[in-house]
Ligand code: IMP
C-alpha cells in the first residue's frame with residue numbers, strides 16, 4: 001500500500017452541527033409526509049444513524065431501509081460499474097423516498113440507485129449526501145441535500161473508508177498520499 005498520512009478536515013462537532021442543519025431542512029420539507037429513508041451501505045451507516053435521530057428531534061416520523069451496491073472494491077478509484085448487491089425490502093410505492101449516501105463522487109452510484117428505485121414507483125425521490133466532490137462528477141446528477149462540499153481528495157472517517165478502514169473515526173480527514 002502507498003505511504004500516506006491523515007489530515008483532519010471536519011471535527012466531530014462541525015459534523016454534528018451540519019447534520020442538525022440538514023435534518024432541520026429535511027424535516028421542514030417533508031412535514032406531514034410518510035418519509036422512507038434509504039441508506040446506501042456501507043458508507044452511509046454512521047451519517048444515516050445521526051441524521052435520522054436529528055430528523056426525529058426536528059419532529060418528523062420516518063421509516064428506514066438499506067441498499068448495498070458495489071462501487072470501489074479495495075481501491076480509491078471506482079471500477080465504473082455499479083451492481084446491486086442487496087435490494088430494499090420495504091414497499092416504496094406512492095411514498096416519498098430520501099436516498100442517503102456518504103459521498104457523491106462520479107455520480108454513478110446515485111444515478112444507478114435512483115434509476116433502480118424509480119422502477120418501484122415512489123411518489124418522489126430526493127437525495128442526501130454528507131459530502132459532495134463536484135469536481136469529480138461524470139454523471140449529470142446532483143444531491144438535494146449536501147452536508148459539505150469537498151475538493152478532489154480522498155476522505156475517510158465518519159463511515160467513509162480507505163480499503164475498509166477508518167469508518168469508525170468520529171471526524172473526517174483527507175488521505176494525503178506520499179511519493180515513494
Ligand atoms: P460515485 O459512484 O463515484 O459517486 O461514488 C460514490 C461512492 O464511492 C461512495 O458511496 C463511496 O463509498 C465511495 N467514495 C467516493 N469517494 C470517496 C472518498 O473520498 N472516500 C471514501 N469513499 C469514497
Ligand code: MG
Pocket residue numbers: 040041042043044071102
Ligand atoms: Mg459507499
